[in-house]
Amino acid sequence: MQDRPTAIELLEAAADFVEREIVTATSGRVQFQSRVVANVMRIVAREVASEDSMVRAEVRALADLLGREHPHVHSLADVSKAATALNEELSKRIRAGDADSGSWRTDVLKVVRAAVEDKLRVANPRYLEADLAIRGG
Amino acid sequence: MSDRLARFIAAEGGFSAVSIANMHRMAGGASREIWALDATLEKDGIRETRALVLRRDPGQHKIDTSRRAEFMVLRAAHRERVPVPEVFWLSDNPEVLGAPFFLMERVDGETIARRLLRDPEYATARKEMPAQLATILAKIHRIDAAAHDLDFLPPPGENAALTEVRRYEESFRRLALEPHPAFELAFRWLLARVPRTPRKTLVHGDYRIGNVIFGPEGVRSILDWELAHLGDPMEDVGWMCVRAWRFGNDRMPVGGLGRREDFFAAYERASGVQVDPAAARFWEVFGNLRWGIITISQARTHLDGNVKSVELASIGRRTAETELELLNLIELP
Structure with missing residues (x-):
């Protein structure tokens, strides 16, 4: 068990410094790259906070979609491996035309959209919010 | 880099003297290096300064493209009066600047x-x-x-x-x-x-x-x-x-x-x-x-x-x- 600050708190502190001190003191290419650096740190902080529950939910949804039992795995690394294997199986089924039409297509679109939305909650939450705002009307 | 570039431009354009100033890397170009520079060119006693852009491959990329192809297409577009920067000189020889590159007119304006x-x-x-x-x-x-x-x-x-x-x-x-x-x-x-x-x-x-x-x-x-x-x-x-x-x-x-x-x-x-x-x-x-x-x-x-x-x-x-x-x-x- 590590002491405070947590990993997220450390990353936020570093990102704040990059945004407040480096971005404002630089220009051109270095300023642009500094913004990218701060953004990458925020992505990692959000991922540390939510990766575990997101991947587990994705594995459950994929297993249900593909008619498989929920895998008995515990560590995050094993859950991620299961997610990759299930996404590969789903990809194969889509390539074979199984999701071209019908009610299974509706289920596939729902599960794939949920997983993509979770990726955006980590990588670019503002993009997802803008998308939901537009689709909501 | 500017010395080798000056020699290249002199040879390509038949100039008696070329000097390069204000060379700096421009923002943007995730897959390509873009440099701005001013070249002072001398031929038959006449001296002119041109605002130029140099485009260079930074290394091996996954989607391969060719500087020569881009140069030729730009030249065709310019001749057909599509608004594009005029292209001047191209080098496929990696010995000049480490990678293929070409030089073109620098057009004033915003790209962001x-x-x-x-x-x-x-x-x-x-x-x-x-x-x-x-x-x-x-x-x-x-x-x-x-x-x-x-x-x-x-x-x-x-x-x-x-x-x-x-x-x-x-x-x-x-x-x-x-x-x-x-x-x-x-x-x-x-x-x-x-x-x-x-x-x-x-x-x-x-x-x-x-x-x-x-x-x-x-x-x-x-x-x-x-x-x-x-x-x-x-x-x-x-x-x-x-x-x-x-x-x-x-x-x-x-x-x-x-x-x-x-x-x-x-x-x-x-x-x-x-x-x-x-x-x-x-x-x-x-x-x-x-x-x-x-x-x-x-x-x-x-x-x-x-x-x-x-x-x-x-x-x-x-x-x-x-x-x-x-x-x-x-x-x-």
């Missing part, structure tokens, strides 16, 4: 699309540019490739749309490090809707507001011709509508500036060719998928160690943006 979409000084440009871009695009599609010795450009095959889908599917299968079911769904959607492509023209290949130099009055120059090829002109029309080029202004699908219908109508007026909305939609879906595969490719360029860059690395996490847009588009009735 976010400024175009937000700053008050570009209000007129925002209004004028959709029609300007449609008119220029029609002009690009009229360039006779054979007459300008552009036959070496990638050919469209039997069906340009199918050729492009297959080409990017091959890249995707080769480059992706994890499964992407959203892309699989998009490939199925596209393969079921491949348009017949009666017109075969020069295609710019990267026609979007991020590749335009503009001023308060509108378009000044069209840049980044490295992905030019022969194919279906509707590919450029669809690419203009890709979501990533709207920079958040999603209510205006054409580069965050205008509506599809108006852009299509302006293109039709300038080209005399009808835009089939179904074909344009096919190419818009393809464009989003293509940008998604490019994000994977850019991340691979970093991960494979060819070019270490936090910018390229971070683009790998933009793949999900295109996945979401693809789901939106293929779920439309």
